[in-house]
Amino acid sequence: MATEVLMPALSPTMEEGTLAKCLVKEGDKVKSGQIIAEIETDKATMEFEATDEGTVGKLLVAEGTAGVKVNTPIAVIVDDGEAYSAAPAAAVVAAVLAAPVAAVSAPAAAVAIVSRASADWPADAPMKTMTVREALREAMAEEMRANPNVFLMGEEVGEYQGAYKISQGLLDEFGPKRIIDTPITEMGFTGIAVGAAWGGLNPIVEFMTFNFSLQAIDHILNSAAKTNYMSGGQLGCSIVFRGTNGAAARVGAQHSQDFAAWYAAIPGLKVAMPYSAADAKGLLKSAIRDGNPVIFLENEILYGQSFEVPDLPDFTIPFGKARIWREGSDVTIVSFGIGMKYALEAADLLTKDGISAEVIDLRTLRPIDYDTVLASVMKTNRCVTVEEGFPVGSIGDHLASTIMQRAFDHLDAPVVTCTGKDVPMPYAANLEKLALLTTADVVAAVKSVCYR
Amino acid sequence: MATKKTLEKSNISKNDLLQYYREMLLIRRFEEKAGQLYGMGLIGGFCHLYIGQEAVVVGLEACTKEGDKRITSYRDHGHMLACGMDPKGVMAELTGRAGGYSRGKGGSMHMFSREKHFYGGHGIVGAQVPLGAGLAFSDWYKGNDNVSFTYFGDGAANQGQVYETYNMAELWNLPVIFVIENNGYAMGTSIKRSTKSVTFFGRGAAYGIPGEQVDGMDVMAVKAAGEKAVAHCRAGKGPYILEMMTYRYRGHSMSDPAKYRTREEVEKIKSEKDCIEHVRDLLTQGGLASDEELKAIDKSIKEIVNEAAEFAKDSPEPDLSELFTDIYV
Numbered sequence A: 001m002a003t004e005v006l007m008p009a010l011s012p013t014m015e016e017g018t019l020a021k022c023l024v025k026e027g028d029k030v031k032s033g034q035i036i037a038e039i040e041t042d043k044a045t046m047e048f049e050a051t052d053e054g055t056v057g058k059l060l061v062a063e064g065t066a067g068v069k070v071n072t073p074i075a076v077i078v079d080d081g082e083a084y085s086a087a088p089a090a091a092v093v094a095a096v097l098a099a100p101v102a103a104v105s106a107p108a109a110a111v112a113i114v115s116r117a118s119a120d121w122p123a124d125a126p127m128k129t130m131t132v133r134e135a136l137r138e139a140m141a142e143e144m145r146a147n148p149n150v151f152l153m154g155e156e157v158g159e160y161q162g163a164y165k166i167s168q169g170l171l172d173e174f175g176p177k178r179i180i181d182t183p184i185t186e187m188g189f190t191g192i193a194v195g196a197a198w199g200g201l202n203p204i205v206e207f208m209t210f211n212f213s214l215q216a217i218d219h220i221l222n223s224a225a226k227t228n229y230m231s232g233g234q235l236g237c238s239i240v241f242r243g244t245n246g247a248a249a250r251v252g253a254q255h256s257q258d259f260a261a262w263y264a265a266i267p268g269l270k271v272a273m274p275y276s277a278a279d280a281k282g283l284l285k286s287a288i289r290d291g292n293p294v295i296f297l298e299n300e301i302l303y304g305q306s307f308e309v310p311d312l313p314d315f316t317i318p319f320g321k322a323r324i325w326r327e328g329s330d331v332t333i334v335s336f337g338i339g340m341k342y343a344l345e346a347a348d349l350l351t352k353d354g355i356s357a358e359v360i361d362l363r364t365l366r367p368i369d370y371d372t373v374l375a376s377v378m379k380t381n382r383c384v385t386v387e388e389g390f391p392v393g394s395i396g397d398h399l400a401s402t403i404m405q406r407a408f409d410h411l412d413a414p415v416v417t418c419t420g421k422d423v424p425m426p427y428a429a430n431l432e433k434l435a436l437l438t439t440a441d442v443v444a445a446v447k448s449v450c451y452r
Numbered sequence B: 001m002a003t004k005k006t007l008e009k010s011n012i013s014k015n016d017l018l019q020y021y022r023e024m025l026l027i028r029r030f031e032e033k034a035g036q037l038y039g040m041g042l043i044g045g046f047c048h049l050y051i052g053q054e055a056v057v058v059g060l061e062a063c064t065k066e067g068d069k070r071i072t073s074y075r076d077h078g079h080m081l082a083c084g085m086d087p088k089g090v091m092a093e094l095t096g097r098a099g100g101y102s103r104g105k106g107g108s109m110h111m112f113s114r115e116k117h118f119y120g121g122h123g124i125v126g127a128q129v130p131l132g133a134g135l136a137f138s139d140w141y142k143g144n145d146n147v148s149f150t151y152f153g154d155g156a157a158n159q160g161q162v163y164e165t166y167n168m169a170e171l172w173n174l175p176v177i178f179v180i181e182n183n184g185y186a187m188g189t190s191i192k193r194s195t196k197s198v199t200f201f202g203r204g205a206a207y208g209i210p211g212e213q214v215d216g217m218d219v220m221a222v223k224a225a226g227e228k229a230v231a232h233c234r235a236g237k238g239p240y241i242l243e244m245m246t247y248r249y250r251g252h253s254m255s256d257p258a259k260y261r262t263r264e265e266v267e268k269i270k271s272e273k274d275c276i277e278h279v280r281d282l283l284t285q286g287g288l289a290s291d292e293e294l295k296a297i298d299k300s301i302k303e304i305v306n307e308a309a310e311f312a313k314d315s316p317e318p319d320l321s322e323l324f325t326d327i328y329v
């Protein structure tokens, strides 16, 4: 029987890849487990093993072909002694292609900036396109070049080049004294990093994902955040805790959670959660320079997204300053991080219904730029908040209460908060979809506050 | 280690050996199939395959009796199959379907079976270690002689909570076997790069816990060590540490570029130490089983796995109303 070898999905978010190397020829015998090809994605190059034994009947995709979609047949394996014929295998392909593909990620297209040039950089600044991943890497590299006391520590940040490839190449440039691979001991290395910061260094601690920061949360809260206060201002702590936060794709309840509201609740911490590459770069540079502990929340799905970033030698974004991505007059949508994706998409869709939405990206959650939010709500008289985290005690709850206290007379409708559902993240594809925030949720919320 | 062993020195029967062969092969074929379904997009997220390490769970499960408990990390498919959980239910959980052990809500890393005393399936490295000791605490408290098999990796073995647990387990005489599956790597970090202590089992000495290192590629050596550890625990002498020297053939998870080790290193272990080939050699060279007999086993395993895969594809997705069930008991 002929078996199709299909382009495999090698990571939860992979949609296509390059067939970098083909290690077998037509007529070769292959064994189960034998490496038959090398596949390249934006994240890494991976070996691909045969799952059945037999003879390579036909190679269907040439070595070096880029943009091969997941599930495309790349070769046909026939039983030993059998000849290759094009017909019978076709049925197998059809069956396989009919299977649902667990693809989540957003296309890596550049996002158009709808509003006028951002006030964060001069209108005539030279711009370059880069991914959020590259922007984060560049921010760390620039600050490490500028300040010898800055170092990066975490699991797989060095030799492995980063579990999500944020630190790719940094070990080569800065060496193992400054790009430090740790054992899997979050509580220990977080405490060590806080101590090192008290000793005058500027650590960047990478959590492979923020889910694992829970192992270290005691040091983040009790040691890093509170000691300046408890010491009467003597023991400040210049440290950045960064890593991917929030839902990834199909990784279940322990690996899919947004900690924005958790950390934003803590006095003594600063919290940033950028959406665009420019903000990722500018805010991370500010975070590293800051004398306080900063929680820097990234997002796996955004890592590969491209944005325009100003190409300026010393570009930073200050904390506590929101960005208006899009001006509007009917409703204010406030979001941050990946929530911005839904907020912006919703704003686009709403124009078809004649609703003009102003979209604000908070960018930092501690401090929060209340003034920008309040000014906008006083103009539009309606507000919807958008975030991925749990509904109870959300950032949206906090904004709603602030708006109620400071702009009550300006409101024409209650503030509506869009959040993830009040459940641990399920694994099943259909339930996960239901648990996550969607653009449609935002559209519906806006319509409800506009009484439409 | 290519020297062929004979059965003479051990008291393992032909039937035992055939049983181990069957169980190890089931895990391997199951995992290969899971890898295939992952590549087709039918399984999502992380998927950590157990290929190469099969002898560890199969040898230790051979030492268990009804009521014994087991708990492990996210690399859990093999443990579930070895303790008798249904391949169909495991595979259907991998595809996130209603027929899965967690009804599609847990996924590859989070499956459980009260019936088989399998307590997961845990995604936070090291977290299962105190949990496993807690299961042992429940048996100690109730006064029965059951044992808790608590599996964790070489990477997990550096987590602080492991040592807090060692201290209390010995202090309170808990019937827990700490099984360190030392496969040489924690993701891309080889043990040489994560610790300077020479052995993991030896760390128990600081707390008074006995332990030993075992060839985890040899199912009979695993069984023998397991018997000793189990006897120690059942006799009320407290915890025991088994450091299983093993190897994972595949990447850490499906998306691991595996640049931290050479292809030669992997091939060398596959060709010289493979746990399944080892038993196959013993069976054929010792004249205990014919090629036909083994082929028939291979075929029946393939059928079980194919059936599991079909079930996992055909089982419906959970009903949407399930989103809000099971949050509380």
Ligand SMILES: Cc1ncc(C[n+]2csc(CCOP(=O)(O)OP(=O)(O)O)c2C)c(N)n1
Pocket (backbone or CB within 6 Å): A155, A184, A186, A208, A212, A215, B073, B075, B123, B124, B125, B126, B152, B153, B154, B155, B156, B157, B181, B183, B185, B186, B187, B252
């Ligand atoms: C607390 C925590 N930190 C980090 C991770 C990410 N992570 C998952 S598995 C793993 C490696 C574990 O290696 P090991 O304990 O040797 O087990 P193996 O994968 O080899 O079975 C890491 C770092 C995690 N899941 N939990």
Ligand SMILES: [Mg+2]
Pocket (backbone or CB within 6 Å): B153, B154, B155, B181, B182, B183, B184, B185, B186, B187
């Ligand atoms: Mg390991």
